[in-house]
Amino acid sequence: MHEKTESRRPAVYDLKGLNCPLPVLKAKKRLAAMRPGSLIWLETTDPLAVIDIPAFCSDAGHQLVETAAVSGGHRFLVERGDA
Template identity: 90%
Template sequence: MPRPATYDLKGLNCPLPVLKARKRLAAMRPGSRLWLETTDPLAVIDIPAFCADAGHQLVETAAVDGGHRFLVERGGATST
């Protein structure tokens, strides 16, 4: 499996990280993985909720200096 790309969403506040992640994931193939890097404190709530709603799998979550990283696997359904 290819190494997941990283999408830098640092400095963006709710709802921009989710909106941008939705658009980026929609352009990817099902099963593809993407690291999301955020500094928005609400992302720890918003990103998992977005994944559940859109049918994506949240593979890994990690707290990093100044924010969080989320490894998301694109689901098979079209995200809207």
């Protein structure tokens, strides 16, 4: 049996249905309220998010850990930076 790691699972922030620039603006606000090193999944349907989210992470000092294409959109696993 595996130990439960529920408390270590990243939160999921549903940004589906929002168009540029809202996914980045909402992600920025949510990440600002998190502790450095915390992880969050950002789920989007905006086609521009594949450009905007990585650029935002780079500019803001966050780490883009993983990107995944999912049905109807994308998921981005982001680790909050120290900034």
